[in-house]
Amino acid sequence: MDGRFDSTHPGRTLWRLFSDQRRRVFGTVALFVIKQSPASLFPLAVGMIIDALTPLRDGSFHRILWIAGGYLLLLAQNPLLHTAFARMMSGLLRQMQFTLRSALVERLQQLAVTFHEENQSSALQTKILRDVDAIDGLCRYLFLNGLNGVLVIIYVTVIALVRQPILALYFLLTVPAGIALLKLFDRRFREQYKALRIETEQMNTRVGEMLLMLPVTRAHGLEEQETRSVRSVFQRLRERGLQVDTLTELFASSSWFTFIVLQLACLVFSAWLVTRHKITVGDAVMYQAYFGMLIGAVQQALGVFPALAQGHDAIRSIGEILESPEVEDYRGKPSAPMPARGEIIFEQVSFKYPRGREVALQDISLRIAEGETVAFVGESGAGKSTLVNLAMGFRPPTSGRVLLDGHDLQELDLRTYRRQIGVVPQTTILFSGSLRENVTYGLEHVSDSKLWDILTEANLGEFARALPQQLDTTLGENGTRLSGGQRQRLAIARALIREPRIILLDEATSALDTESERQVQGALIRLTQGRTTLIVAHRFSTIRQAHRIVVLQGGKIMEVGTLQELMARGGHFTRLANLQSFARAV
Numbered sequence: 001m002d003g004r005f006d007s008t009h010p011g012r013t014l015w016r017l018f019s020d021q022r023r024r025v026f027g028t029v030a031l032f033v034i035k036q037s038p039a040s041l042f043p044l045a046v047g048m049i050i051d052a053l054t055p056l057r058d059g060s061f062h063r064i065l066w067i068a069g070g071y072l073l074l075l076a077q078n079p080l081l082h083t084a085f086a087r088m089m090s091g092l093l094r095q096m097q098f099t100l101r102s103a104l105v106e107r108l109q110q111l112a113v114t115f116h117e118e119n120q121s122s123a124l125q126t127k128i129l130r131d132v133d134a135i136d137g138l139c140r141y142l143f144l145n146g147l148n149g150v151l152v153i154i155y156v157t158v159i160a161l162v163r164q165p166i167l168a169l170y171f172l173l174t175v176p177a178g179i180a181l182l183k184l185f186d187r188r189f190r191e192q193y194k195a196l197r198i199e200t201e202q203m204n205t206r207v208g209e210m211l212l213m214l215p216v217t218r219a220h221g222l223e224e225q226e227t228r229s230v231r232s233v234f235q236r237l238r239e240r241g242l243q244v245d246t247l248t249e250l251f252a253s254s255s256w257f258t259f260i261v262l263q264l265a266c267l268v269f270s271a272w273l274v275t276r277h278k279i280t281v282g283d284a285v286m287y288q289a290y291f292g293m294l295i296g297a298v299q300q301a302l303g304v305f306p307a308l309a310q311g312h313d314a315i316r317s318i319g320e321i322l323e324s325p326e327v328e329d330y331r332g333k334p335s336a337p338m339p340a341r342g343e344i345i346f347e348q349v350s351f352k353y354p355r356g357r358e359v360a361l362q363d364i365s366l367r368i369a370e371g372e373t374v375a376f377v378g379e380s381g382a383g384k385s386t387l388v389n390l391a392m393g394f395r396p397p398t399s400g401r402v403l404l405d406g407h408d409l410q411e412l413d414l415r416t417y418r419r420q421i422g423v424v425p426q427t428t429i430l431f432s433g434s435l436r437e438n439v440t441y442g443l444e445h446v447s448d449s450k451l452w453d454i455l456t457e458a459n460l461g462e463f464a465r466a467l468p469q470q471l472d473t474t475l476g477e478n479g480t481r482l483s484g485g486q487r488q489r490l491a492i493a494r495a496l497i498r499e500p501r502i503i504l505l506d507e508a509t510s511a512l513d514t515e516s517e518r519q520v521q522g523a524l525i526r527l528t529q530g531r532t533t534l535i536v537a538h539r540f541s542t543i544r545q546a547h548r549i550v551v552l553q554g555g556k557i558m559e560v561g562t563l564q565e566l567m568a569r570g571g572h573f574t575r576l577a578n579l580q581s582f583a584r585a586v
Contacts, residue, residue: 007319010312035081040155047286115326122208123201131314138311189309336417342532344368349400373533375543378552422495428487436471458493503533
């Protein structure tokens, strides 16, 4: 979608969405014009038949048969061409949906972590689903109602100009009337549809939060309060939807009233022309029918406007993703060393969050040797997780450099670096697939024997063999059928199977009971052996195997050393250790 999407010019963007299918677009329009011609020419046929009867002559019925036969031949093509038109139109729109949704997913994968931290996942999901559907609805409306309206206006204007120019000028009065109505409702439509989209995104976000919080809600008996809270969101959406519906119907009724008045005036004017022998009775009937069609066509064209406002807002909404500048762009950058040795160096690194008031990290200088295990400890907010995020390249340092094997991370294709990283987070994210699919996520052609070896190393082999379908057992949504310890060991298996050079452990055992922690610790020892390992830990039982411990406070390194060295100093680490020991005793 690069170069094709411009949310400030929705109409131009809409045209560019079909840039690689222009021939099919023109072919679809041509089919519509041909298949719709019987409807557009019907009033002309009726007028010719009436003129054949007034006055009645000997050959009148013969002429009528010729007119009806010709019209029947024109009509015969409609079923076949209509089906062909519908198929081509559907193919165009389905391809557009596919292209747009694929571009959104691709860009979401490219956007920096900061973008995802500042945007609710449910709101992003709404853009992929609802907003793309809104654009599809707009295109469908344009192909059907909008195109038909334009075609009828052209037919009526040309026929009227050829047969009675004065009536053609009267017909054209409907266009300024339609434009005036558009101008009257334009701003209000845009405001209301934008507000409706925002309310819909907020509703999706709130419903997602409700489903996520269900266990907490039930545990505290807060069902009624939560129901009231969510219903208030539904109420705001209902009121906003009511305003949009009311505005839409006001617009529709206003246009109907305006054009019915014009049609009545046309009937009187046509009758006056007949009394003055300017036109025939057949012409009067034809013009009245055509003017009725013209009114319907203009109303159809105006009917596009609510869908147009909604579609334009959807394009602007999608632009928040496709035009976001927060993209990790690796074009022209070299790959990371393959395989990486695993040496990580922080050179005078400082970091401040874009909207943060305080510096998260300040002047951090640290060398982590190849194969070394380093643990980061400190109080909440000390900068432990931020430091690990910098090591992964999720965030660039505000100042200083982070080096991998002597290469600045900001100058590398970080995708080739991250493929060599194994991550075991505090909360393991799983999906509702099988055990095999969750462990081998992103990998192909992993043999069963290798998978069983990995599960055994992760202390998960015995559990896996006891499952009803073993490796092919479905784990449920987000792994709901697993305990906390089993989830963490699965995360370890997921890291092990990738044979990473660098391991990142983010408080991997902080929420486990003693037995689960023991099993996870055994798996972690096997995972980290011979690999560069960074550990973020609150529970000091997870750092006994660390070669060095780094104590952080307020974004600064306060102490560095082995467990024995730090305990002997009696400094910050000792104070933290004593506090944790006291907490366990209590």
